[in-house]
């Protein structure tokens with residue numbers, strides 16, 4: 001169905017079918033006179049008009065706070081950006097000024113270089129424009145934050161990415177009470193439930209030892225920011241031999257070590273002797289190294305992947321991994337639902353991931369829910 005709104009043609013915008021009727025009149029040329037009723041946000045989206053009372057709205061360049069005139073994790077250049085964490089889909093170059101937590105500063109410097117950073121402690125209150133802000137731990141990666149925004153007594157929290165599981169490399173998730181909670185939903189389906197990470201770390205050690213008996217290297221693919229460091233921290237007192245690191249992993253591990261995070265001893269693969277026998281060695285590499293020339297030096301190897309996606313066996317088979325280890329830095333399905341309940345929010349906006357299932361679950365629980373269509377979701 002085609003609609004012309006503000007000169008934009010939304011050729012296949014199925015959201016129109018979900019606009020709450022009775023308070024909105026739309027024709028081919030009408031401007032929408034109602035805001036925030038859409039269950040499915042489309043960028044550029046006309047449904048959030050300037051007269052909205054919403055503290056955070058969706059703009060073509062990202063989540064935007066009109067009262068403070070700033071964006072949260074924007075995907076296009078803007079003058080003022082509050083950054084929840086260092087993953088590439090949330091922290092990008094090109095912003096005028098960056099607000100972030102102290103713990104995330106070395107990560108942002110690694111990924112974005114020198115920028116105009118305005119660094120804050122967790123829980124410290126500060127103002128941008130007419131909005132009162134504070135950053136609270138999201139438990140996702142080192143320095144990750146939820147953004148609490150308060151204007152005229154109304155409180156919104158934008159979660160960024162988060163998890164509730166224990167992680168020795170970052171501060172635990174902090175529950176922040178709010179009226180509206182903007183939640184990620186990367187793993188927003190009931191099938192996604194995480195095992196105890198400690199148990200998974202033991203499985204990794206057992207796998208490496210099996211590989212040793214067969215004369216094979218144990219190549220474990222994992223994300224270079226957060227996952228690799230978390231695995232190395234979990235393995236620290238479980239294994240007795242150092243892990244070898246791909247160069248892309250090495251850089252991030254150094255950043256975490258400088259921040260005082262204790263991890264298993266490591267050695268760069270690049271520093272091993274030519275013609276080394278890698279039998280029984282655990283090797284951490286980014287997923288992009290799979291199938292690359294770099295991998296050929298390990299003549300006999302098993303390949304595993306550490307990710308929440310490994311919860312679904314078909315994902316492992318499709319990508320030809322010998323082993324899948326279920327470790328995620330995102331909330332699983334029960335923790336997504338628990339977190340919404342814990343915040344006390346009466347309204348939920350889901351961003352990237354499986355937003356439909358969580359919207360349905362929220363509506364069934366009597367909580368108003370909708371989605372923002374964002375550019376997030378890169379690292380898993």
Ligand SMILES: [Zn+2]
Pocket residue numbers: 085087090140161379
């Ligand atoms: Zn992330």
